[in-house]
Amino acid sequence: MAQWKPQGIWLDGKVRPWDQATIHVLSPTVKYGVAVFEGIRAYWNPERGRMLVFRLEEHSRRLVQSARMMRMENPYAPEDISRAVLETLRELDPRCDVHIRALLMVSGDGPMTARGPVSLAIAALERGRPPGFEQGIRCQISSWRRISDEVMPPRIKCTANYHNGRLAALEAKANGYDQALLLNSRGELAEAPGACVFLVRAGQLITPPVTDDILESITRETVLILWQEWQGRSGAVRPVDRTELYVADEVFLCGTAAEITPVIQVDDLEVGDGVPGPITRKLQSLYLAAVRGEDSRHHSWCTEV
Ligand SMILES: Cc1ncc(COP(=O)(O)O)c(C=O)c1O
Incomplete structure (x- = not known):
């Protein structure tokens, strides 16, 4: 079966076309790696005809904790992150196992010590079992x-x-x-x-x-x-x-x-x-x-x- 192709990436409030999900080359994220992220999986349940996100609350909480330890001026609470992940999946509508990337970044063009502005991006890509799952x-x-x-x-x-x-x-x-x-x-x-x-x-x-x-x-x-x-x-x-x-x-x-x-x-x-x-x-x-x-x-x- 052909690989599922997502129509876009959620960035700062809405799903945008793939090519428009960008940040500035001078952002602290690009220069110094001032970004925190989560890898989350959602699984397709064919009997229920629904996608199920695994341990979403825990991932959203850890993302916010990471941003806090990095002293980022993060406007998103864990519930906001969870809501944005669900909104992204509803809009992109995959019907396969996906790996979701949720990323909080210091965008803009500030110095190493910049704490904001903070952008949130959420992407989903089809991903089945990992390499070596069967044979090791x-x-x-x-x-x-x-x-x-x-x-x-x-x-x-x-x-x-x-x-x-x-x-x-x-x-x-x-x-x-x-x-x-x-x-x-x-x-x-x-x-x-x-x-x-x-x-x-x-x-x-x-x-x-x-x-x-x-x-x-x-x-x-x-x-x-x-x-x-x-x-x-x-x-x-x-x-x-x-x-x-x-x-x-x-x-x-x-x-x-x-x-x-x-x-x-x-x-x-x-x-x-x-x-x-x-x-x-x-x-x-x-x-x-x-x-x-x-x-x-x-x-x-x-x-x-
Ligand atoms: C360095 C590192 N250790 C462990 C893990 C496993 O963490 P989790 O089970 O929360 O995905 C990950 C994956 O996110 C990781 O990047």
Whole structure:
């Protein structure tokens, strides 16, 4: 089937033609990366004939928190962001799984310290399962370290932060891997360039804490809830050593875009049997049921468009 083509992008109050969704080349966003954003997914539910936005409230709240930490003069409350996302989807009317980009930018042509004016853009593009969802991906521990809370806080979902993940991803690809994993400045596992990381060891689910220089991922929290419901016990949230990745039975990435992506190799060592493991597979199916509105315990996570 042909790829769905959005008719435009919402910018500062309305959907505009694709080519007109622009900001000035001298804006602090272009010069200094003074922008914060969210990647949000909406899923097509064919039985209901509706689009469902996954955990919209949480994404809108995190976007506003990011703008606040960046000292941006942001006129939008979380409810305004959610309303604009829904309005965009109603107007563009996709009938497929989409990835939504919501972006707060310091536009205008001010200096590095400019805090406004702030523009809001919302775009949606068709996006199915992530690469490697079925077969898994091969990851390399990066020679780059994850940025830290005292330098460029990864808790802020700021565009400038992605320079760090970009260097790591490019290095991994140049070395023949699919993706990078970053250690933090203390040498513990942090995260991938655009996703958090889980390990399975002896039947226990393990993930680094939010104080180990990671984004406070909404999917990570979702996975911990799905695990608790499935297993009747909590996942372990604790620092993870590099070599634990080498002895783990299963490893996977999680994120809005990555959903649950199995990792089948770390550096030159296979993870487990070198194929996606049963716990990763089960969590994939629990996750897809939740995002598609098929899990009655979690209808509140899905906002109908
Ligand atoms: C650096 C980073 N870590 C983790 C994640 C996963 O976060 P979430 O599950 O909220 O999408 C993302 C994706 O947004 C990310 O960019």
